[in-house]
Amino acid sequence: MPIDPSAEAALLAAAMRSLSRHVTVLSELGTLFADAGHELYLVGGSVRDAVLERDVTDLDFTTDARPDAIQRIVRRWGDGMWDTGIAFGTIGIAKGEYRLEITTFRADSYDQVSRNPTVEFGDRLEDDLIRRDFKVNAMAVRVTPEGVGEFHDPQDGLVDAAARRLDTPSPPEVSFGDDPLRMLRAARFVSQLEFEVAPRVREAMERMAPELGRITAERVAAELDKLLAGADPIAGVDLMVQTGLGAVVLPEIGDMRMAIDEHHQHKDVYQHSLTVLRQAIDLEDPREAPDLVLRWAALLHDIGKPATRRHEPDGGVSFHHHEVVGAKMTRKRLRALKYSKQMVDDVSQLVYLHLRFHGYGDGRWTDSAVRRYVTDAGPLLSRLHKLVRADCTTRNQRRAARLQANYDDLEHRIAELAAKEDLARVRPDLDGNEIMKILDIPAGPLVGQAWTFLKELRLDRGPLEHDEAVHALKKWWNARA
Template sequence: MQSVAEALDRLGELAASTTVSTLSAAFDRAGHELALVGGPVRDAFLGRPVHDLDFTTDATPEQILEIVKPISDAHWDIGRDFGTIGARVAGETVEITTYRADSYDGKSRKPDVVFGDSLEGDLVRRDFTVNSLALRLPKIELVDPSGGVEDLIARVLRTPSAPQTSFGDDPLRMMRAARFAAQLGFEVEDGTLAALEELAPEIDRISAERVREELSKLLLADRPVPGLRILVDSGLAQRVLPELPALRLERDEHHRHKDVYEHSLKVLDQAIDYERARGKLDSPDLVVRLAALLHDIGKPATRRLEPGGAVSFYHHDVVGAKLAKKRLRELRYDNDTIAAVARLIELHLRFFGYTDGAWSDSAVRRYVRDAGSPEQLERLHILSRADVTTRNKRKADMLAFAYDDLEQRIAELAEEEELAAVRPELDGEQIMAALGIRPGREVGEAYRFLLELRLDEGPIGEDAARERLLAWWADRGG
């Protein structure tokens, strides 16, 4: 946290930048107010990098366009109905929004867009006091009608108006509370927390797409677990991601098992650490984080209390993959993300068989083949390693050494035979030519035979593959 004087100095430097000064001068010449608002001002106080430049003004969208056209490299009005105009000024992307005073009507999933008439009125309708700060331009005046600076110093999240009013206006703000708590490392003020629990059912009024975006932003935070705990404890997760609170399985005095909820949060934390340390994926990686969080969601449905106090979760990997597909579809995630997450969940137990006995080269090839792309294989490496949360150091070390060995074998085989691109040594055209058949089901069966042969024995050459194919064909009476 920077001091107020340091933050104002930093804001002064930002106001003097080419982009901000060009905009402020243009709006001033046109006789309109302009203020830098929200995240950039907040982050100046926190000492965080300033990325997005958001402005607010008394000008209407039409007037904003008139002002920015002469000074911008490009401009767009895709958010015009909501009062927002985008532009690229001096090489930086900016968004400028007319003062707003809109709210939800309690029934619709979209707000009624109403333009406001003052900067202070715009600020007090925002989500949290720490985001209700503005720098009035060009005179460089800090505007803080709700005590946002004091809350930044105290590292507290609270709403500018009564939380029931704020969350009633836009229920998605409840999920933002969890997200900002995770991103900023802030505590949610007690009255605001109580309102989250009271109004959690109101999140049902928000579209799945907006919920998905907020959940994704939370998961992509440096440390999302505190925000996830807020979602679960408030009851919000029960409405948007019920599989997560369902992991808090009941126990009894006879049957004991690992706390699946706490285990899943630990796996997510560890997956993030591996994601960063290994450096082979673009970080943060949403697929890794979704898979880590959801990898055990099949356990509640598959839990069985066995004689002697044991608890089993047979096939929770397969069940969990199906549940993840269903939930992510309902949240309107794209098909590629859904398929990637579900596949990782389905495969997350595969490695643990490696410690039962040395895998053949064929088994290693199948592990790579089943993962899919090199990117998916790296995600599977991360998830498998992160899934080890035992406090038994000897066991943890044994599993880590085993996975080191598996990765080494994968690397060696890949170097020998380009494992990442495993495919039969004859393609479909060559199969049809060798067997004298036309396109159809039998070509696919022959292809699968040759793929299994490739996985079992490695590269044997086209001639040998053709001989084996002809023998297989003869055995089936072809």
């Protein structure tokens, strides 16, 4: 269906407004390539985002110039240059605040087995655009000495942009067969752009989901992070699960659809987890970048429930120790996706701790319990606060208000204790050197045991006077003999 002329004009005007902010760098590059006798086009996500009036943060170009010619053209112009993608025709350039990529026209072919492309350089813009993942990413704008020139849209990407729809330039079976990661990228764009997938694209995703298993963990993880960092990750996750992609890359998420929660107040734990993710995002500071640690923890916090579900004699359902099982499952999944050790540790620790607050009751925790809560959370405490609050999804307004009031009280008590003692770094009142001197022992395991005893004592009783700590240490030492 052709786009309404007024809508087309509005989108093109939006693109020109967005690109005008980059006119200096565009005109400089346009002049360099024109003087060298080559064509240059802004392409892909750069044009799509300009059309949608999103921030254009990356400038990607395509050209008929071969990689060695690109290097010659921009060598003196750029502040820096890298050629890590030169095998695929891509040259990277740093220029002031910009990080640019310029790629030779591509006309790749795929063997449909390894899914690795046979890199072939092309000579026509149209051949380059048709091999791209989605029509909205197959638009281009010519770059000229004046800045921007004519708009090229042979695949009707503007039509899809106006309809907020994702469709493929070639049949989706061909596109996804060339690169199965494009199916996961569709879910990512649903999150980032708040688009819907075309029916034929969804049908192809459902049929071809197992093909995603051919993609490396690193590429999958990069797409999942972008999906979770998007404007509507709930829609992206749900598309991934409903089409079967989730069963390949995050099977634990879809498995939660089978576990009714213990309060019988949600359709299933899966829907509850999506709600928690949405509420956690609402608690983020909008001035800061999306918090991927918090978002991953919110999505995964209950993945241990299916494995721990028990039907009780009274007809209820329990999930005892699901936080312990869930933390282990989280660690295993994130390791399989090749996340950093820090990311694995942080997300799994939040999953492990997310239920701890429910033992707080109506403020019945001792100061010792509050200290342990803060110490176990460590630098994750602010995220734990958000996760616990987001985990309240009950429709019972009275119960929800009581939970939030209890957590307000816990945060108040944490602040009170922090004003009296350094909760951020709870350490023994005696250091290792003092322990060795007092007990007259050399460095070794015994010093570590004594240090641990004093740390536990510090958590239980708070800061001790020096003489009190020495007395407690000697008493512990004599008792072990």
